[in-house]
Amino acid sequence: MTQYRHQNSRRHFLQRSILLTAGCGLPPLLAAQTRQVERIGLQLYTLREELSRDFDGTLARVAALGYREMEFAGYYDRSAAEIKRALDDNGLSSPAAHIQMTAVRSDLQREIDFAAEIGQRYIVVPSIAASERGTDDYKRHAETLNRAGEMTQAAGIKMAYHNHSFEFERAGNRAHYDTLLEETAPELVDFELDLFWIANAGVDPMLYLDGHPGRFSMLHVKDRDQFGRMTSVGSGTINFAEIFSQADTAGFKHFFIEHDNPGDGFASIARSIYTVRNLQF
Numbered sequence: 001m002t003q004y005r006h007q008n009s010r011r012h013f014l015q016r017s018i019l020l021t022a023g024c025g026l027p028p029l030l031a032a033q034t035r036q037v038e039r040i041g042l043q044l045y046t047l048r049e050e051l052s053r054d055f056d057g058t059l060a061r062v063a064a065l066g067y068r069e070m071e072f073a074g075y076y077d078r079s080a081a082e083i084k085r086a087l088d089d090n091g092l093s094s095p096a097a098h099i100q101m102t103a104v105r106s107d108l109q110r111e112i113d114f115a116a117e118i119g120q121r122y123i124v125v126p127s128i129a130a131s132e133r134g135t136d137d138y139k140r141h142a143e144t145l146n147r148a149g150e151m152t153q154a155a156g157i158k159m160a161y162h163n164h165s166f167e168f169e170r171a172g173n174r175a176h177y178d179t180l181l182e183e184t185a186p187e188l189v190d191f192e193l194d195l196f197w198i199a200n201a202g203v204d205p206m207l208y209l210d211g212h213p214g215r216f217s218m219l220h221v222k223d224r225d226q227f228g229r230m231t232s233v234g235s236g237t238i239n240f241a242e243i244f245s246q247a248d249t250a251g252f253k254h255f256f257i258e259h260d261n262p263g264d265g266f267a268s269i270a271r272s273i274y275t276v277r278n279l280q281f
Contacts, residue, residue, distance in 0.1 A: 035245075035280065037244070037277070040066065040255060040273055041069030041070065041071060042069070042070060042256060043071045043220060043256040043257070044070055045073040045258060045260070046259050047266075052076060055078065055086065059087070061266065062090075062092075062269070063090040063091055067257075069094065069256070071098070071254075072094060073097070073098040080115075080117035080118050084118050095253075095254050096122035096123070096192075096218060097115060099125065099126075100125070101127075101128060101129070101141070104144065105144065108151055109151070111123055112155050121156065122190065122192075122217070123152055125160070126162045135179070138167075141161075142180055142183035145161060145188070146184055149184070158188070158189070159189045159190070160218065161180055161184075161191055163191070165197045168198065175203075181208070181212050181215060186214065186215060190251075191215050191216050191217075192216070193209075194222060195219060195222055195243065196220070196223065197220075197222075200224060205243055209249060209250040213250065215250070216251050216252060217251050217252065217254065218252070219252055220258045221255050221257045222238075222257075222258050222260075223235055223237075224236045224237060225237060232259060232269075233257055233271070233276060234271060240276070241281040242281075244279065244281040257273060
């Protein structure tokens with residue numbers, strides 16, 4: 001019965017996603033909607049090569065495109081004060097950063113201090129090593145996130161976890177992602193839902209948004225085409241309007257556009273922000 005429900009939700013999600021592609025082609029429906037994303041963010045992993053060549057110039061170009069919130073994935077040998085100054089110079093803020101689990105385990109206080117100086121509100125674990133993805137491992141990861149969340153809470157920062165597809169693999173009747181959600185404390189740990197990777201796993205995000213209200217403070221806004229390839233937002237099949245409409249229930253506060261391997265990074269983020277800026281829900 002559980003397998004049937006999973007397969008059925010996959011078909012339902014894919015059918016709905018194909019019907020509406022990133023807010024394109026349905027003006028009557030969009031005209032009836034009223035909400036938009038006010039501050040569009042960018043996961044800077046998208047522009048890692050550009051940042052390594054010209055950090056300050058890249059942030060200036062990103063700001064000129066209309067992005068306002070930066071999620072870091074590395075600081076390019078800069079201090080927290082240098083990062084904060086570069087953000088301020090371009091009218092940007094940084095609510096969050098991806099910090100590896102190894103750093104959370106070994107030197108969390110340093111990460112807290114760095115994040116606090118920049119003004120970040122979330123420390124996000126971006127992934128789990130392939131060698132630590134067994135059933136018991138996820139229970140330990142949940143414990144680690146809870147302990148870390150107790151430390152970050154004192155600084156006004158919250159721990160969070162970012163998914164790929166592998167978390168939706170199942171052990172019996174339970175997905176590993178369920179373990180993380182159900183065994184972390186809501187007051188200590190939030191989740192950053194990556195829309196490409198949950199779609200890639202064949203899982204309807206609505207099942208989690210409805211089932212765990214208030215847990216998803218952040219989204220990775222990433223698109224997936226009909227062949228399963230990651231693509232710029234607006235070029236694929238994910239129904240962003242439907243997902244964004246769950247903001248009040250799910251708890252969305254930050255919308256970070258991302259593309260893992262965009263080719264021309266600036267062309268990709270320009271297309272993506274155009275789509276999200278004009279998306280109504």
